[in-house]
Amino acid sequence: MKIVTDFIEVKSKGKGTYMDITSAVEKIVEKSEIREGIITIHEMHTTAALVIQEMDGDVHEDTMNAMEGVVPSTRNYRHTYEGIDNATAHIKNQIMGSNLTIPIINGKMALGTWQHIFLVELFKKRKRRVAIAIIGE
Amino acid sequence: MKIVTDFIEVKSKGKGTYMDITSAVEKIVEKSEIREGIITIHEMHTTAALVIQEMDGDVHEDTMNAMEGVVPSTRNYRHTYEGIDNATAHIKNQIMGSNLTIPIINGKMALGTWQHIFLVELFKKRKRRVAIAIIGE
């Protein structure tokens, strides 16, 4: 049984962008040479999210539109000193989550055919950091 | 320390149904003979969800009604080629999540009295696959 930890740096492209980190994560899994185990992926910010979804820009845009419906930019928020996009990003983060753990089976993450891992930028263009731990053998 | 991986197949009953997979997961935990550790449960699709909730049909129906409020079937979506139920399912998946890790303590998952594990079908009657990894001793 062994453990590998690592970080991924992501330069996000602005509010509402889905950054596909699947390949970057896969590389860390391959390098670990762990065949059976788990991988934990943790997005280290409070105004971005980490989700699993299809690699389809329409789904991503639909999702961001639905999130805008839940926390409209036109509403007033108490947390205002970084602006409305920041206030709504904090809320969307808690709805979408920022934390995943996936089984590793036969040397690969047990992702379904359509599942990709995305860091979702909820605030603005930023450097984002993702922490990773893999345990297994 | 040992690791066990497995899969569960679930035949869902249609849009909005909660499929209780607690017993199926418990059987895998028992068979593993792991007394202290963790179990990761990962739903492998982008139009279903995995949640922990009470085994109460009213709660499930209330939840699906609330989700309908967030992504109404009457709204237009960009992702349309599989129909409106598919478009909304992709969004609900990201809100409800599809990914759980639970401590195993004294040979059992550390679930509270009312906690059951459900695969929630968000699209339509389907075969669904859940990947599992247990690590511990």
Place this chain on the structure above:
Amino acid sequence: MKIVTDFIEVKSKGKGTYMDITSAVEKIVEKSEIREGIITIHEMHTTAALVIQEMDGDVHEDTMNAMEGVVPSTRNYRHTYEGIDNATAHIKNQIMGSNLTIPIINGKMALGTWQHIFLVELFKKRKRRVAIAIIGE
């Protein structure tokens, strides 16, 4: 490789309160003397949530207002026998989640600068239980 399991008891202060459990969790990590690994934190109830967010009362209040928008106290719910705050709490639990796993790197949880771990009370003043498992070396 070793495994440590534990529980945290939290006395919540009523509907919509964010209870910061970061220090309590950090103490268990320190005591475990695990330098590299993962920690799983699981809230054992169906009417509370477990989230990572900034320690900012305004963000918390904004979030609870947004949740009220998703499941208004003025709407009718099927699950009524414990009152409206209970019915909405069950739904919010599934939206916000109650389940986190975080890498441990260099003896500490890999939390970002602003990330704190909160048990969010969604129902009413209650004793809440959180199960923890740490695996690593």
